[in-house]
């Protein structure tokens with residue numbers, strides 16, 4: 001049971017839907033302002049933000065679904081527990097341990113109260129029920145009408161239909177076989193090369209972040225195949241990756257990963273790589289592998305062109321939770337990482353997270369801390385600090401998992417809630433020398449998650465760089481010191497500890513956060529499994545490219561005249577029938593000029609009004625097309 005936490009608390013009561021806050025009147029606003037009384041636990045800025053958000057809530061019709069009057073009024077003054085004996089008691093009482101995984105979760109430096117914990121209980125029970133339904137195959141992603149099945153990937157028998165179990169098992173078998181065949185040289189690149197030596201992974205978002213994190217965390221020093229990534233449509237970045245491969249392009253396995261099979265950045269990466277293959281006189285299909293949904297554009301291309309292999313991505317696995325599907329497993333296996341251990345670690349963690357006793361459920365404990373720390377409305381950022389170089393990319397991986405899942409405008413009932421938790425972080429102790437200064441003393445808008453790894457380096461390699469002290473002891477000291485120093489200044493932190501960075505512990509970490517995100521989403525009543533906001537940017541990018549085509553046509557026509565007719569930005573906009581897009585047209589022209597695709601006749605890009613441009617080459621065919 002929860003320990004007695006008297007003296008620790010100062011946190012909002014549970015936030016229940018409160019109609020009076022939906023359209024706060026000015027009186028209500030002034031009621032809120034008493035929050036800024038001296039010695040509140042929350043900074044004045046935070047309170048101001050709270051009040052501000054309540055005010056702007058009214059103008060934007062935002063429903064603060066998770067708040068209540070009590071949540072605001074309870075922000076009275078108390079400091080975090082400082083008494084060492086009480087703190088030790090809290091530490092021991094709340095310490096979660098998963099014996100088999102060697103994983104610990106310490107939430108003692110988050111100041112939630114017994115009262116808060118108890119008031120949250122019914123919400124957790126609801127979240128556990130929702131998770132149970134999800135695992136049984138409910139349409140847990142209602143906006144897209146999809147099941148959410150990433151938990152089945154590591155426990156195929158839990159899949160609600162036997163054909164799904166078979167699909168998962170067959171894919172895993174195919175991944176293992178293909179990886180073994182590639183590593184052994186049975187599957188090899190065209191002669192004279194005897195073995196694939198490199199992997200070039202082309203994908204973005206959920207089709208890159210998991211594989212990148214796992215490669216950095218687990219790839220051995222001399223893997224059977226080394227991996228590099230193209231995860232953007234930046235031509236210079238792509239050129240760099242291809243240049244780094246050099247002649248080894250001939251022994252590179254190119255894995256193109258895209259669930260939808262139509263993501264523009266990934267398509268561009270593929271086209272660029274295929275061009276490099278052509279220029280090197282290589283046949284891409286003999287070295288290309290696709291991981292995508294059946295019958296997607298990518299799948300059809302790979303099938304028609306006869307690529308070396310194709311692996312399925314399932315409709316019911318989202319990109320950001322796809323690390324345990326072929327997306328994560330194939331690249332990992334090719335690097336010699338024990339993927340069955342990863343799956344086992346994730347399965348064990350899933351099992352632990354199925355208990356409905358919050359205190360014994362590590363994912364629920366995380367969600368509880370997130371809710372407490374962020375007031376259930378994302379009022380604080382999550383800083384993730386792994387004290388282990390190999391876990392460097394964990395925060396970047398979590399950024400997508402948490403922010404794309406929780407960052408939602410509407411809740412499941414259609415209320416505008418603008419939910420989310422911002423995630424950032426790099427690694428300790430490196431960040432001690434970058435931004436910890438602000439965390440300790442500056443704006444109090446975050447909580448920290450320390451990721452601690454007990455084993456410093458493999459056995460037999462340690463030595464004392466001064467009497468009684470190893471290099472790893474310093475890292476340990478830095479973590480403990482930072483945790484204490486932050487806490488002493490009222491900054492809350494969670495610590496997740498693993499024995500070692502192994503496939504098993506990495507699998508467990510992935511599963512822990514996947515479930516914590518799912519539970520938290522239930523607590524705040526949002527759909528964690530869609531990403532409608534991403535579409536707006538994609539659509540706008542498409543419109544820019546369409547406008548660019550019109551600009552090119554206009555410039556082409558003027559440039560084919562004799563003499564050539566350089567045009568001002570205004571003239572281009574007018575001839576494109578898009579005067580309202582004049583700024584975008586200027587930007588398009590400036591970009592083309594910087595890349596020698598438009599020539600400047602007069603003026604400079606720094607003075608848009610003076611600018612007159614034309615095309616270096618006119619394309620007569622296009623004029624009459």
Ligand SMILES: O=P(O)(O)OC[C@H]1O[C@H](O)[C@H](O)[C@@H](O)[C@@H]1O
Pocket residue numbers: 204205206207257258259260261262263266319320404531534
């Ligand atoms: O795997 P893909 O279909 O290419 O998608 C790649 C990424 O695209 C979008 O940006 C989505 O928001 C991400 O969730 C997804 O991971």
